[in-house]
Amino acid sequence: MRGLDGGPDGDGRGHEDEEPEARLGGPTGPSGPGGPGGRRSGFGSSDSSSGFGFGGDDRCATGRRRPRRTVKAASVTATAGLVAVGLSLAACSTGGTGSRDEGAARTDEIAAAAPTPSAPGTAGLQYAERVDPIALLKADPKIGQRLKSDLKPCVADAYPVDASYGDLTNASAPDVVVNVMTCGDAVGIGTYVYRKQSDRYENVFMAEDAAVYATIDRGDLVVTKQVYAKGDPVAYPSGEDVITYRWSGNRFTQHDWVHNEYSRAVGDGDGAEPAPSASPAD
Template sequence: MAVSGTAMAGLAAVGLFGVSCSAGGTGTRDEGPARSDPVAAKVDPTPLPTTSAPAEAPPGPAARKDPVELLKDDPKVSATVKHDLKPCVKDIYPVDASYGKVTGNTSDDIIVNVMTCGDAVGIGSYVFREDNGRYTNVFVAEEPAVYASIDRGDLVVTRPEYKKGDPVAFPSGEVVVTYRWMGQKFVEHDRVENSYSKAVGNGDKQGEVQSPGLDADEQKKDATEPGRAGGTDDTPSPRS
């Protein structure tokens, strides 16, 4: 019985050892050191360069229509204006052109002003509207010193106002008319009349004041006759 008791005690010890080895730690079946938990890889915050197609260059401005060509080919432009439409210097014409929207069109309208070469006085103003690649003249104003421009989508036409005896350089005033596009034509929207003072701008180059009611020839005659205003008097003045 003693031997068998000792044997049983030994078997029990061996069983406990086996359980402890399989429950935790490294047992007799483990090969090498115990595996550790996986560690997250370090992420570089700098993004990797990506290859993409090069950005397309923005479209350039649309080709501008030659205003001189429009004037020469348009039947609404008078023969007088076409006759005076000649280069001032080499191939430079006395023509101003503005590109913008005044007719509600998706394409730019062209406002053309024709002037004289010598003193740049307007002789004609026109508006050309694009339609399916062709330009149509939708506004004509042909008179001395007329000039058209664009103001916040409206067409503004300035005309000088001359009275009898007014020189070209000094009109009595001006009329500024604002037009708006209504359907298929321009309609007058606003009108402003400006009156100029006669107290300025009527002197000659030597600062002499012109007499009202006299033209230039009469005033020149007055200046040369003895005893008249601006002339010389040969009669000696009495001594004091």
């Protein structure tokens, strides 16, 4: 390729520069940026630092090949950088030495060091044993024959009997509290506590009275008796006695007694005030 100073026409242009010059300049007339005036103003400097001077490498001025090489080199460098980052991330996630694997390893170590809890309910499986309360009542020699005869299902095979299980006597099996009620209004008529001894259950407490009901409260036997005055309807007793028993040696002894009197201003009861009941004997 010829320089502009060595052209045969003496105008400073070579034949091979026409097409590139047209791309760089515009109109090639004297007044256009591609003409002599344009060359003096845009390309007249011989400073090679601009990359477009006539005194420098005119391959850069005509074909701009050097900037293209620079762009290609930058693209290759950026691609190589992305590949390196990708390989680094892959090594962290699969190589076993990255921070992510290290964190997981610490979690595994903590899980391995933690004590294995015992299976829940292992000791309580014994307390999940259920007994037939009807069979207990009918086989109990302490219960009178009249109650046994009156103990009949209310509907189909549903008996008016409630059963509660809990630890009252520190026995090897749960104690059973059985409450017998009437079918019509569900008023208690008897409560019984059975304690397992060897291969059978023994009656260790009983209270046969009108409107009596027993529950288990944190190891205590709590017996509630409704107190009725003359003319009180079943749904509106005048008061109640709440007696707490605890197991002592081989029997239950009274631990606490509370008497509650209900207001006469509510309900349908118009009877006389009931006399306070005496504290039951041990």
